Amino acid sequence: MTAVARLASLATLVVALAALTFAPPGHAATGTAGDHDATHTDANGAVSYQVHVPPQQATGRPLPVVVALHGCTMTGSALNSMKDLTALNALADREGFLVVYPSQSILRNALLCWNALDPAHQHRATGEPALLAGMTQDVLRDYDGDRSRVHVLGASSGAGTAVILGVTYPDVFATATSMAGGEYAVDQADPENPDAVTPQDTAEKALAEMGPRARAVPLLVGQGDADTTVDPLLADRLVSQFATIDTRAGTPVDDVADRVEQVDPPGKQSYTHSSYAARDGGRPLIEKYLVHGMGHAWPGPGTGPFADGQGPDLTRIFWDFARDRRLP
Incomplete structure (x- = not known):
């Protein structure tokens, strides 16, 4: 990202602070297609959020829920938003x-980052994981969402928190996506000495x-191999971590890919797609997309300073990965 884009991104902080800090309490109106704003408040604080309701809500059947977590200097649905990015x-x-x-509050982080690197926000029933899980329960209740098909995805600091939610609330989130x-x-890992904490x-x-x-x-993992903000090594570590988790939880998975596909779209950035299935077969439990030549960005047709339209459509890839997956 250019210096001009970084300055533009930081400038959105000033505009967004009042809305994030003084958002009105209460729940959104339900049942109608469109965007609805609300705030969830509990003992862990408050989080303002927007719910996008598709036209299919009118059918009356429970719909899947996707929780999308922005990165630093961003908002959920205001300026420089996760909504526009994805x-x-x-x-x-x-x-x-x-x-x-x-949307993160300036009261919790001056740069609007989710606090994924803070151990105080890495546990169930406390901090940001509890706050976001409570928000999710509000949405499931208010919009009659499908409780078996709740998915979380995130970018940058939001990606870290998406992984945390997959660990702290595996009974709520069917899948997790990290870009x-x-x-x-990860705060305990050292990319320069990866053997110290594996x-x-x-x-x-x-x-x-x-x-x-x-x-x-x-788990779906996305990463640019030219990212100088998040070391690409962390994507490999994330795959290895979840392969270990899956194995120890009773579904053996290796962190060596079963299938590797090199894709070179005309006029676009090439990428490598790696799949990791359980040893006894079945669909992949872990997939990784490494976008060649891409920095710290979200690949696809979205807009904003962190969007990279030359990369694969990660939003589409995410939904193809998550669509048919449910809580066990």
């Missing part, structure tokens, strides 16, 4: 799912956090 709403209207865009993020307890070490911490709820949570 272009999820257009896909939701075609496919029929609810999208939830929470330019890292493993659970992905297997952090997997043990994740399993301890999952406790009796431990299961193989399907």
Whole structure:
């Protein structure tokens, strides 16, 4: 991202702060297609969010829910938003799912990052995981969402928190998607000395956090190999961590890909797609997309300073990965 784009991104902070800090309480009006704003408040604080309701809500059948977590200097649905970055709403209207865009508060992080690197926000029933899980329960209640098909995806710091939600609430989120993020307890990892704390070490911490709820949570990983903000090594560590989690939870998975596909679209950035299935077969539990030549960005047709239109459509890839997956 250019220096001009970085300045433009930081400038959105000033505009967004008042809305994020003083958002009105209460729940959104339900039942009508479009965008609805609300705030969830509990003992862990407050989080403002927007729900996009597709036309399929009128059918009366429970719809899947997608929780989309923005990165630093971004918002959920205001300026420099996760909504614009991912272009999820257009896909939701075609496919029929609810999208939830929470916004971080300046009161919790001055750069509007989700606090994935803070151990205080890595546990169930406390901090941001509890706040976001509570918000999700509000949406499921208010919009009669399908509780078996709730998916979380995130970009950058939001990717870290998406992984944390997959670990802390595996009984709520059917899948997790990380774009330019890292493993659970990634704050303990050192990319310059990866053997000091291995992905297997952090997997043990994740399993301890999952406790009796431990299961193989399907994971989609995206990463640019020219990212200088998030070391691409962290994508490999994330795959290894979840392969260990899956194996220890009773579904053996290797962190060596079963299938590797090199894709070179005309006029676009090439990428490598790796799939990791359980040893006894079946559809992949882990998939990774490494976009060649891409920096710290979201690949696809979205807009904003962190969008890279030359990459594969990660939003479409996410939904193809998550669409038919449910909680066990």
